[in-house]
Amino acid sequence: MTLNIGTAEAMHTDTGAFAAHPRATFDTGARAAAATDRSGYEPPTLPDAVVHAESVEDVVQALQLAHEHHLPVVPRGAGTGLAGGSSAHAGEVVLDVSRMNRILSIDPVEMIAVVQPGVLNAEVNAAAAEHGLFYAPDPASTAICSIGGNIATNAGGMWCAKYGVTRESVLGLTVVLADGRVLHTGRSTIKGVTGYDLNALFIGSEGTLGVVVEATLRLRPRPVRTETLAAYFPDVEAAGRAASAITAARIQPSILELMDGPTLDAVDRAEGTRHRELGGAFLLAQTDGFGAHLELDEIASVIGPYASTVHRAGGADEAAALVKARRDAIPALEKLGRVSIGDIAVPRNRLAEAFTGLEEIAARTGTRIFSVAHAADGNLHPMIVVGPEESITSGPAKEALGEMFHLARRLGGTLTGEHGVGLLKREWVGEELGETSRSLQQAIKATLDPSGILNPGKAI
Ligand SMILES: Cc1cc2nc3c(=O)[nH]c(=O)nc-3n(C[C@H](O)[C@H](O)[C@H](O)COP(=O)(O)OP(=O)(O)OC[C@H]3O[C@@H](n4cnc5c(N)ncnc54)[C@H](O)[C@@H]3O)c2cc1C
Structure with a gap:
């Protein structure tokens, strides 16, 4: 158990309840390291604590605690986001999944990889290359960004010109919901339309609807030339x-x-x-x-x-x-x-x-x-x-x-093509979505996260 109580200067809410979590730290250095992303945004205060989850059970326990005590949680992958999406401040707890970084399996015949969320994008590609395959959504940050973060932002990249963005390469997800329940979406087959497309709902939801703890990814044959x-x-x-x-x-x-x-x-x-x-x-x-x-x-x-x-x-x-x-x-x-x-x-x-x-x-x-x-x-x-x-x-x-x-x-375009709204673009979202779409999206958020504890103030 790592529980390093630092100066805890920002601990003014009952986020102290997280002391019960075996992976929580209140160390000032850890909180400073998890306070923001690569957007250039500098939060005025540090988050109260960081949970360095190492397993699905760690994530479940963190969200159960947050649910019980009504505490805001900010999911975090590699922190390379460009919209302030994983930035956190006093009163919030960062749920960092970067240590959940294993490739669980690669099936070279079905051309599918099952990975944990903290695996880096380039690591998936390196593993796929051993089988003559590749994972198409390749942000310029491929060497430093995580698959969980890519899914949460529906990241794009250079190869997306031909092969589509993250959404086109995710077949299934395991997501921990705001109250700690575990949800499986999608499937492991290339086709399948049973039920609503909940994969699509979580992809690009910027950590506001659930925490991705496992993903089934579609790989493709490496081009012959x-x-x-x-x-x-x-x-x-x-x-x-x-x-x-x-x-x-x-x-x-x-x-x-x-x-x-x-x-x-x-x-x-x-x-x-x-x-x-x-x-x-x-x-x-x-x-x-x-x-x-x-x-x-x-x-x-x-x-x-x-x-x-x-x-x-x-x-x-x-x-x-x-x-x-x-x-x-x-x-x-x-x-x-x-x-x-x-x-x-x-x-x-x-x-x-x-x-x-x-x-x-x-x-x-x-x-x-x-x-x-x-x-x-x-x-x-x-x-x-x-x-x-x-x-x-x-x-x-x-x-x-x-x-x-x-x-x-x-020009007939949109506010964000691939980085997400995060914190920094939120004031313009209503203008683009319009009242009907925005209130429907808020109703979806309220259904999945009735206490509003998952990444509050971001995305919609
Ligand atoms: C040099 C550079 C180049 C870049 N180039 C590109 C590019 O070409 N294309 C592109 O799309 N982006 C690019 N980015 C932006 C960034 O790398 C992507 O947005 C990436 O998808 C973020 O992944 P991350 O692991 O760093 O996520 P983070 O920054 O940690 O988080 C991003 C968002 O996802 C949420 N999140 C993270 N992990 C999870 C999870 N497991 N479950 C639920 N929510 C989660 C966070 O709450 C936050 O809202 C670039 C960034 C840099 C610094």
Whole structure:
């Protein structure tokens, strides 16, 4: 039993009841480590305690205690979220499942993996690769984010351009409900429609409806071949138009990622690369399957009129370096200051308008905005970088975030494509959902969590 009572400066509620939990700690260092995520949000106080669950029974016991004493619980995976979803403050207890990190089984014939929630995304892929398989939803944070967190946010990634987001790769879940009951959703078969689709309800629910303690994941055969190109454009609008032209031509890349000039500059500075010399925006395209080379020819021909340079990767190492440049974007910007990451999605034929709109927002609000996009999904990440003294939750950064949302809505899009609402985007949710949808969603929440103890103040 680990029970380390630290200074406990924030212990003003009866979260002391958690002293009865064998995995609870009140240690100040542990509470500070679990207080927030990678969104840049800094909670004003620390959570009261952290439960480091190691088993389903630990999670059940934590939620039974919380239910009995009406105590708010914040589920936490790897803490890489970008919306403040796993941030917690005084009066709350963090339920950290990162130690539940085992791959329980892989069935290479059915192409299914059963995993605990704390397993990292990249670990699932490494294990699947041993069987010639892969797990498709691959956030840029693949090496550091957990499967439970991916499910709770319905995470996307580069391969989602062709293979869909997390929802398309989850067959079944085991979830502990707010009162400690254990629920199984979905199944282990590829098809099946018995009852309502409760998988879909929990996927993307941001820890507000239950805690995922096990997942049955769909794996796919590794592609027989891949082909990769990098294209450079005079400016980001041209790159946006080129990406939209690929969608309009009904070509199906497995990766289609876009970075604007300022982001290229930041990546070059951080990694010692020289992308920015080649253009004011960068588009990475990858195709896979038997006809990968033919599909890449098509892409090169469609984007040719917009691009200043189109460069085909000479081999696997060069392709990996190009993919890495995109994965390096957020860490490179984090070296420049605190980063507030927008996550709007727009119809795929309106990417160029979205980029123009973002430049106008930056000029109007006086903020520095760097943009990348999962271009095949119309999902943009405009990133506002602020200095150490500036706030991301008030002032110009907040104003710019609000304007981004309204830009997305004007273009027929949405507030969040994959990071979730969390804490930071909640004030705009009602505007997008409308009264009927929001009150129905609140009624679902009240049915599953009548005392409102699971991740209060987040998502809806
Ligand atoms: C450099 C970088 C790049 C990124 N790139 C991408 C990207 O390409 N695509 C993308 O979608 N995201 C991306 N992200 C965001 C982040 O990695 C994802 O949102 C990820 O899914 C969060 O997983 P996590 O384990 O860190 O969850 P956490 O941050 O711990 O939690 C996220 C949310 O899930 C809930 N939660 C966590 N575990 C559980 C559980 N077991 N049961 C119930 N609820 C739970 C939390 O309460 C919270 O609301 C990136 C982040 C970084 C730092």
